[in-house]
Amino acid sequence: MRKILIVEDEKDMQEIYRDLFEGQAKYEVDIESGTMPALRKLTAKNYDLIILDIIMEPIAGDSFFVYLRSDNKTSSIPVLVVSVLGPEIMEKLRRVDHAFYMQKPVTKEKLFEKLDDIITG
Amino acid sequence: MASKREKQRSVEESERFLNDIFSGIQDGISVLDKNLNIIRVNHAMERWYAHAMPLSGKKCYEAYHGRSRPCEICPTRKTLQTGKLAYEVVPKIGPKGKIEGWLDLYSFPLIDRKTGKMEGVIEYVRDITEQRRIEAERDRLFNLSMDMMCIVGFDGYFKQINPAWHYILGWTEQELLSKPYLDLVHPDDKKATLAVQRSLTKGNKVAFFENRYLRKDGAYRWLSWTASPVQEEERSFAIARDITWQKNAQELIKKEHDFTAAVLNTVGALIVVIDPSGRIVSFNKACEELTGYKAKDAEGRRIWDFLLTKKEKTPVKHVFKDLVAGNFPNRHENYWIAKSGDRKLISWSNTAIVSSKGKVEYVIGTGIDITEQKRAENALKDSEERYRTLFENAQDVIYSVSAKDETITALNPAFEKVTGWRRNDWLGKAFLSIIHPDDLPVAIRTFQQALAGKTPKPYELRIRKRSGEYVQGEFTSSPQYERGEIVGEFGIGRDITERKRNELALIESREKLRLTMDHIPLHIGAIDKSGKFILWNKYSEKMFGYTQKEVTGKMPAVNVHEKLKDAVDVVRTAGKNSIYDKEVNLKHKDGHMIPAHLVVVPYRDPSGKIMAYYGFAEDITERKRAENELKETKERLEYILGATKTGIDVIDSDFNLRYVDPAWQRTYGDPFGRKCYDYFMGRKNICPNCGIPKALREKKTVVTEEILPKEGNRVIEVHTIPFQDSDGKWLVAEFNIDITQRKRIEEMKENLIRDVSHELKTPIANAKMAVEMGERAMASRDLGRILRAHKMVSENIDRTKNDIDTIMKAFALGQKQVLKKQRISIKKAMNEVLRVYMKEIKSKKLKIRTAFGPIADKLIADKANFRVILSNLIDNAVKFTDKGTITLTSSSKGKNIEISVSDTGKGMSRESLERIFERFYKASSAMPGVGLGIPICEQIVEKCGGSIEVFSAGPGKGTRVVVTLPKR
Known part of the structure; x- marks a missing residue:
């Protein structure tokens, strides 16, 4: 089973993600509501993918992305940015190899398509 | 008869046997009568003095020293005078009176057993030329003696000692230097030593004075002294030699026997005769005493059966075999084990007695116990090695120069490091050529002193480096001896270039400091730990109005500061950061303030403790004035430019400036002869988006934007307008309009729209995804999930609606609005707002407390706006408080009413507090609301002429918002 870490601080979105990944056996999902707990998870476990929200406090998702890319342990984990912000946000990120983007709202179908793409492709 | 003849033969044989031993001994033996006539010598002596044969019948000094009179220093004469053993090292004189080598000469008194009178002297001579040569070699290289050398003060203290002292006596240098040397002298020798001491102070030289010195382990060592006083320096140079082992030998030979036996026994040397099977035939007195075995016990036994160590049995057997095989004489050293178990190291000279048939009959070993000597030698070897290490590793240059041709004979590796030359570049070269021409007199003088046997006082020379520069060196040198003759100069040089430079720099800096202190326009002061000035330079008098006299040691530093707090801050900061560096106001004696740049540094003692503070202050009144003037000019300029918001310039087709608005000229200077891109933009080429070529080409106005x-x-908007001058030449006129402000507003608008759109997008996206979730739940008929999704959708739609309302209000506030003046009861308004939130308050079980001052209820303001304020404050309080109390108060403060809303809720971080008035600021995007509540309140309150403040002690510690509004 592939392991996915979702970093999303909105309660509703967390619930929706939980619902989205329910009843499937392809992915094992951990959801963290902030960057600090996410970092703790990342040091303890190896993930195949990170789903990242951008508008977060106190550390915004883009800063978190920079951090992920600077740490050897996490620099090559693919990151899927899922945000209400437009695709221009990706231009602000550096070292966007292994970085992917989807704008909210996302449908279950589109999300899983993308995940398959990223992980198998 | 037969038995008598046999007895006779036996005596003859014994005589022959003794003679053989006597002759066979490798060391020289010479028997002299009381008049120094040689009576008998052994083969060794005959061999050494073959040129003076026959020896018997000649005077010793004649035969051995080639002299016509007795020698001045002669141990034999000493023995004849004293009847005691004497020892001396004497030169070995060759055929032409040349010194060929050196001999150890022991002279033993020859006493007639019957009369008890001294009949003559036995000289026991050992050739030590080789040993001496090695010693001389060592001395030449290291200039260190195995002897204990010292400088002794007339006050009875050692002034200087060499390491041999430590090695031989065991005391440290400190221990030896710290007490009168008499303390270490054997009680029985103190009197004699004191006498010698007195004699020295009178200028008499002392030679061969013997006394006993206490070694650290409690034993005494016999020392033989030679000392030479230098009266004007009130000290003596002395050399002491450890002669303990000789003294011991002396005791061994106190008893003598008959003529030959006496020779054999008296010499103090071990003499052992062994037959070819290894059995001991003869074992002399010395052997008995050394080993503890009686001759009768030892004779007949094989040496290796009881006298040798296990390890040495085989090597000694080999030596013995060699001797028996006819390879003699030889020498070797080995240990003998005494009966007591003590090991004695013995230096043997061996030879063999051969029968008339050429067969080895006996082997004769002559030995001397060198245990003590070896020990001392080993100790010395240590010091030699140390010295060698020193020589090789010394930072200082160690060298020697030959007296013969003034060439350099030795250099240590430090030479290469210091000078950059290779040692081979200079070994064998004349030493004067490496010395600075100006220093040659010193070099020559000191060299001559050394050659004259003196030790010059330390001196300085400049030495030419490979690079051509000179290195400053400090030198100590001394004569270098070889076989008692001065053969050159031995010296040590130290690179003091750096030290010299530092010395110079120090002198210079001190001088500079002194000049600086008094002449430069800078206050220099220092305060001690009590805070009072201990330094106050001349300029300080001028700057502060206080004279040195009234300040130094009296005035506290506080006096030049505006407040005590400032002075404390200066000292604290300087102490903490090691420097205080700020522009501050300092106080003149007359009370006026002086703008100054103040630098204060602490002065620390070596342990790091602050002893004082040094302060430097520059009066920056003038600079400040100039700065202010400049600022004013700039402001005026900006005002002019801002007012017109236009600047006009005229440029030709080659980008030459023809006219520039005077207002611009004040900023940019004289435009004459300059290109526009250089003048305005500081560029070397035409600007990339320049409108001039296009304007000239199309003969139309071109509008561009530039950043200055x-x-x-x-940011300016440039309207480039082409026109023809009276000569028909095309030019452009540029109208430059400042659009910085406009740009800023545009940017703000963009940000606002982006923020708003994000704020709105989030709940919409959430709602959309919740709908999809609901659909999935319906497919699986999960009722709970359906309801949850429904709730999420409706909540997010509400959020969107609220957000839009707030945003609309915010935009509405941006527009012009007429504020109504209405009578408002604060209490009533609050209750109305609270009613809206009752449901949530009840579900959270929050307590509401109100405290309205009676006269603080009435307010005249715009009712709608006031409600917006209250709604926002109460909304926030309810939203962010999960349990506890919300407190509403109003009170009268003069012309104002103060309204506060406090809660026991989430509170705010410092960062949040700072950013609370920013539009769309939310501590977390997960928070409900848009982030416009407080900014909207602020806007309204400001419009009403009031103020708003937000307090929180931190996250989890509640929030308090205080709004102050004018009563009317």
């Missing part, structure tokens, strides 16, 4: 880097990146 020389004016803080001011």
